[in-house]
Amino acid sequence: MEIFYTRKALGEYLQKIRERKLSVGLVPTMGALHQGHLSLIKRARETSDVVVCSIFVNPTQFNDKRDLENYPRPIDSDIKMLESTDCEVLFIPAVEEMYVPGEEWHIDLGGLEHLLEGRIRPGHYQGVTQIVKKLLDATNPDQAFFGQKDYQQFLIISLMVKKLNIPVQLVLCPIVREPSGLAMSSRNVHLSELEKRQALALFQSLTKFKEGFEMNDIELLRNTIVQDLNNSEGIKLEYFEIADAETLHAVDNKDAKHIIALSAAKVGKIRIIDNMIIK
Numbered sequence: 001m002e003i004f005y006t007r008k009a010l011g012e013y014l015q016k017i018r019e020r021k022l023s024v025g026l027v028p029t030m031g032a033l034h035q036g037h038l039s040l041i042k043r044a045r046e047t048s049d050v051v052v053c054s055i056f057v058n059p060t061q062f063n064d065k066r067d068l069e070n071y072p073r074p075i076d077s078d079i080k081m082l083e084s085t086d087c088e089v090l091f092i093p094a095v096e097e098m099y100v101p102g103e104e105w106h107i108d109l110g111g112l113e114h115l116l117e118g119r120i121r122p123g124h125y126q127g128v129t130q131i132v133k134k135l136l137d138a139t140n141p142d143q144a145f146f147g148q149k150d151y152q153q154f155l156i157i158s159l160m161v162k163k164l165n166i167p168v169q170l171v172l173c174p175i176v177r178e179p180s181g182l183a184m185s186s187r188n189v190h191l192s193e194l195e196k197r198q199a200l201a202l203f204q205s206l207t208k209f210k211e212g213f214e215m216n217d218i219e220l221l222r223n224t225i226v227q228d229l230n231n232s233e234g235i236k237l238e239y240f241e242i243a244d245a246e247t248l249h250a251v252d253n254k255d256a257k258h259i260i261a262l263s264a265a266k267v268g269k270i271r272i273i274d275n276m277i278i279k
């Protein structure tokens with residue numbers, strides 16, 4: 001696996017790849033890799049000749065300084081993990097490589113930016129689009145791969161790619177879960193065994209909603225589940241919403257073509273998110 005620390009070195013290497021008419025797939029991550037990330041790399045390998053994984057803990061998307069400081073950064077084990085996959089290129093830039101001090105960025109993302117995650121984490125999606133644009137510029141990939149785990153992020157990046165006319169195909173990959181059902185996440189390393197069991201309430205609630213969807217009124221079922229989550233030991237619920245999967249606007253009837261349930265909560269000090277396609 002080739003490792004690059006600068007955009008210039010990465011660009012020169014990928015230029016040669018392109019001259020050989022090989023396609024490039026990008027998998028952007030913040031590291032602390034787990035099977036969810038590896039599934040993206042595996043998926044990328046199916047349709048791209050060369051897979052580039054980036055590891056960059058992007059400061060501009062964190063609105064909580066403590067969360068940024070505590071974000072796990074096990075770079076040596078990440079490299080080992082990647083070496084066991086089909087990833088050909090790893091890009092690990094330093095913050096100074098990606099940003100000049102005082103740099104500004106803003107893109108109009110419409111209402112999508114302020115819903116759900118955006119409401120709880122103001123500015124988060126400006127930071128996400130800022131770094132993803134830079135990574136797309138540095139890599140110029142044919143395809144870029146993202147997890148359904150961050151479903152709203154995928155919609156936001158799709159919107160940016162459309163608005164800025166970026167010639168890349170975005171691919172959404174399914175959520176990888178622990179055998180228990182808990183969605184894998186880099187932040188899970190901070191959960192105790194008890195908290196991991198408590199965190200399962202999110203997955204169980206999404207499953208309960210999906211199973212009850214056909215037979216029940218959306219709002220009644222959602223209210224029962226919200227009540228259960230509010231009474232659930234160790235869970236501080238932030239939202240449990242049923243939304244149109246294209247706009248993320250809340251739905252209270254079953255007419256929308258695609259419906260998704262999304263939830264976020266704090267378990268102890270750790271924030272977890274999960275979602276499930278309902279229809």
Ligand code: AMP
Nearest residue numbers: 029030031036146147149150175176184
């Ligand atoms: P992160 O390192 O958390 O920024 O995630 C990098 C990419 O991996 C994003 O596209 C995530 O949606 C995706 N990802 C994170 N966790 C999972 C998971 N459990 N299953 C599938 N994809 C995931």
